[in-house]
Amino acid sequence: MSRIGIVPVNAIDSTFLNRLALCLEERFLFSCEIERTLRLPRTALNGVRRQLFFNTLVAKVVTHTPGDDGLRLAITDFDLYKISHQFVFGDASEEHRTAVVSIHRLRSDFYGEPVDENLLFQRTLKEAVHDLGHALGLKHCFNPRCAMYFSGSIFDTDNKMSHFCENCEKKSRASR
Ligand SMILES: [Zn+2]
Ligand SMILES: [Zn+2]
Structure with missing residues (x-):
């Protein structure tokens, strides 16, 4: 395993994704590539919550990039939830070596603050490193x-x- 495939869910700015790929390569020393976009209509959301169920997204991402022997990282603008959590910034399936991050609640304007692209990037990078860590088997610290x-x-x-x-x-190096 020496590769991370970034899967954009619907339209995600390509400059943003390329910058993310470079920073992840630096941290994990894996080659990092942008995969083709996964198109997901709003009908995939839970109609009442207007949020996307974490497990649904993982299943779609795995079907979208079958036979991938590396790690996958999906980036979505949809708000994510799990059975145990009202919302999550992201999470991962270690079994499927798949991490997902939602930028929905990482945007400063979500909290009524001015748009800040650099802050959004830093937050996304932190959560991407976190969830890729889970995909490698790391637990919370x-x-x-x-x-x-x-x-x-x-x-x-x-x-x-x-x-x-x-x-x-150390743990992440041992699991690679
Ligand atoms: Zn976590
Ligand atoms: Zn730690």
Whole structure:
């Protein structure tokens, strides 16, 4: 396993994705490529919640890129939820080596603040590193600065780094 395939769900800015790919290559030392776009209509959302179910997205991403022996990272603008969580910034299926990140709640305008593309990028990078960590089998870390710290709110995301602490870095190297 030495490759990360980034799967854009619907239209995601390509400059943003290329920048993300470069930063992930630097952190994981895997080659990182942008896959073809996965088209997902709004009818895929839970009609009442207007959110996308995490497991639904993972299944679609796996079908979209079959036989992939590397890691997958899907980026979506849809808001995500799980059975156990009202919303998640992202999560991963270790079994399918698939990570997903939603940028929906990473946007500063979601919180009534001015649009900030650079802040959105930094937040996305942190959550992408976190969920790729899960896809590699890493669990949550108690160090609030580590990328594997669980973000229950956007403040947690802003407070953590876009890389692993020493311990998590060791575990991630061992799992590659
Ligand atoms: Zn997590
Ligand atoms: Zn850690």
